[in-house]
Amino acid sequence: MSAHPRFSLNQATVKYASLAEAIDVTKAAGIESIGVWREPVADIGLDAATRLIADSGLRVSSLCRAGFFTTPEGQERMAALDDNRRAIDETAALAAAGAAGSAAVLVLVAGGLPAGSRDLKGARERVRDALGALEPFAASAGVTLAVEALHPMFAADRAVVSTLGQAIDLAVDAGPSVGVVVDTYHVWWDPDVFEQIERAGRLGRIASYQVCDWLTPLPADVLLGRGVPGDGHIDFGGLTRAVEDAGYTGDIECEIFNADVWSRPYAEVACEVSAAFTRVVAPELL
Amino acid sequence: MSAHPRFSLNQATVKYASLAEAIDVTKAAGIESIGVWREPVADIGLDAATRLIADSGLRVSSLCRAGFFTTPEGQERMAALDDNRRAIDETAALAAAGAAGSAAVLVLVAGGLPAGSRDLKGARERVRDALGALEPFAASAGVTLAVEALHPMFAADRAVVSTLGQAIDLAVDAGPSVGVVVDTYHVWWDPDVFEQIERAGRLGRIASYQVCDWLTPLPADVLLGRGVPGDGHIDFGGLTRAVEDAGYTGDIECEIFNADVWSRPYAEVACEVSAAFTRVVAPELL
Numbered sequence: 001m002s003a004h005p006r007f008s009l010n011q012a013t014v015k016y017a018s019l020a021e022a023i024d025v026t027k028a029a030g031i032e033s034i035g036v037w038r039e040p041v042a043d044i045g046l047d048a049a050t051r052l053i054a055d056s057g058l059r060v061s062s063l064c065r066a067g068f069f070t071t072p073e074g075q076e077r078m079a080a081l082d083d084n085r086r087a088i089d090e091t092a093a094l095a096a097a098g099a100a101g102s103a104a105v106l107v108l109v110a111g112g113l114p115a116g117s118r119d120l121k122g123a124r125e126r127v128r129d130a131l132g133a134l135e136p137f138a139a140s141a142g143v144t145l146a147v148e149a150l151h152p153m154f155a156a157d158r159a160v161v162s163t164l165g166q167a168i169d170l171a172v173d174a175g176p177s178v179g180v181v182v183d184t185y186h187v188w189w190d191p192d193v194f195e196q197i198e199r200a201g202r203l204g205r206i207a208s209y210q211v212c213d214w215l216t217p218l219p220a221d222v223l224l225g226r227g228v229p230g231d232g233h234i235d236f237g238g239l240t241r242a243v244e245d246a247g248y249t250g251d252i253e254c255e256i257f258n259a260d261v262w263s264r265p266y267a268e269v270a271c272e273v274s275a276a277f278t279r280v281v282a283p284e285l286l
Numbered sequence: 287m288s289a290h291p292r293f294s295l296n297q298a299t300v301k302y303a304s305l306a307e308a309i310d311v312t313k314a315a316g317i318e319s320i321g322v323w324r325e326p327v328a329d330i331g332l333d334a335a336t337r338l339i340a341d342s343g344l345r346v347s348s349l350c351r352a353g354f355f356t357t358p359e360g361q362e363r364m365a366a367l368d369d370n371r372r373a374i375d376e377t378a379a380l381a382a383a384g385a386a387g388s389a390a391v392l393v394l395v396a397g398g399l400p401a402g403s404r405d406l407k408g409a410r411e412r413v414r415d416a417l418g419a420l421e422p423f424a425a426s427a428g429v430t431l432a433v434e435a436l437h438p439m440f441a442a443d444r445a446v447v448s449t450l451g452q453a454i455d456l457a458v459d460a461g462p463s464v465g466v467v468v469d470t471y472h473v474w475w476d477p478d479v480f481e482q483i484e485r486a487g488r489l490g491r492i493a494s495y496q497v498c499d500w501l502t503p504l505p506a507d508v509l510l511g512r513g514v515p516g517d518g519h520i521d522f523g524g525l526t527r528a529v530e531d532a533g534y535t536g537d538i539e540c541e542i543f544n545a546d547v548w549s550r551p552y553a554e555v556a557c558e559v560s561a562a563f564t565r566v567v568a569p570e571l572l
Contacts, residue, residue: 218504
């Protein structure tokens with residue numbers, strides 16, 4: 001098996017695999033890079049995880065995820081910021097353990113409206129404040145914080161950062177160690193997406209590019225409606241060319257939240273997603 | 287029963303009511319205005335519908351809905367444009383039959399990607415072309431075409447117009463008889479929404495203001511997740527003040543797609559929604 005050299009399997013695509021299992025199927029599929037999630041790292045501890053990564057010879061393309069910045073001042077917010085600092089350290093350790101070309105990138109999900117709150121503007125300001133507070137810590141750890149805009153259908157309950165343009169604004173305000181994730185699933189609908197990809201590139205802020213497809217009808221749990229590239233409505237050609245033209249040269253992750261995909265053998269999923277990437281995304285790469 | 291003088295019951299809120307039944311519950315709830323849908327008008331014919339409206343003494347705040355402009359050139363597209371011309375005539379007739387202060391406003395939903403297509407840009411250009419073709423017809427009928435941005439989660443299958451800013455751009459390009467709908471459910475998440483409401487007002491393009499709430503979790507059919515104002519996550523104060531400040535003085539419709547709401551007695555729904563409007567939206571009105 002061989003895979004495109006820039007393809008990275010995000011661990012969420014094989015959600016129920018342990019880190020060891022995810023590494024095994026990634027390597028067996030000829031994939032050179034992996035996007036790691038914090039939960040399976042925590043399951044075995046950071047030291048064991050970095051050893052597994054170092055022994056694997058794989059690159060690490062990102063660590064998912066921290067963030068959840070929208071809680072008002074107080075104990076819970078301080079705990080969230082502490083957790084983000086731990087995640088920054090984990091990101092640095094895992095990237096250092098990965099093969100050359102690994103990216104010390106921590107993906108951040110903003111968090112939704114606090115329970116009972118309708119103050120969207122206030123929640124967004126707290127995200128800005130948190131990024132400003134964390135940026136110096138990330139900079140000194142050599143880690144890039146990657147703000148991920150989530151699709152606007154998640155604005156109430158998951159992420160108050162809803163557009164790529166908004167994510168770029170936040171990154172620019174916070175400082176040089178903050179960038180953005182361009183995830184096709186979350187941004188494909190945006191009339192400004194090409195202009196904002198160009199802008200993110202010009203400002204040197206594209207920290208991660210993730211591909212997955214938009215399926216219809218949406219499933220009962222909309223969180224799980226993501227599809228393998230090519231199975232849905234997204235034009236990966238246009239978006240991938242735009243990200244390339246914007247100067248992004250890093251690994252490209254495929255991250256699929258989908259109950260059907262999760263129920264299948266990990267090795268089969270890794271091969272299928274890699275083949276889809278080769279067919280749908282790779283032809284647009286320089 | 288009395289209702290706020292600017293409150294209008296959109297017929298979709300009592301989806302299974304005939305026009306006669308919808309008029310009855312609207313009047314019984316003391317509501318002065320109704321937003322009419324084309325299907326219940328077609329069920330009895332336009333002549334009978336205009337007589338019912340004239341006899342009711344109610345204002346007509348809009349006719350829902352036409353549009354569906356994204357089909358490529360050919361028979362189906364010509365049929366869609368013909369249907370829009372018929373809808374324009376219906377709008378003029380119903381508004382003329384309504385009480386003083388009725389609005390000859392036709393709500394337009396853009397349509398989704400054609401089957402099998404991933405050309406979002408092309409679909410959006412066809413919306414622009416269709417609006418340009420229909421504007422003179424609307425102008426001569428004295429009708430305002432109101433482009434409704436639908437929430438981005440509907441971009442693939444229902445409406446490729448996804449933001450208020452994009453709707454305003456389309457309206458401005460098409461000519462003076464094209465405006466926009468501001469629907470809280472569809473635009474509340476948008477980081478640019480206040481700027482765009484101000485812009486729409488400055489350009490004289492707010493043709494309709496609709497209120498309904500965003501509930502979580504989204505139901506299995508996301509089309510039916512709309513809530514009575516106050517039951518969800520939307521700050522109606524901020525959005526309503528912005529629409530008021532932008533100079534909108536027309537009726538304000540409550541349009542709720544929700545299977546639970548639809549299953550209840552029409553009269554009860556009309557009263558509950560009117561009371562919610564009085565409680566949540568009316569305090570912000572000048």
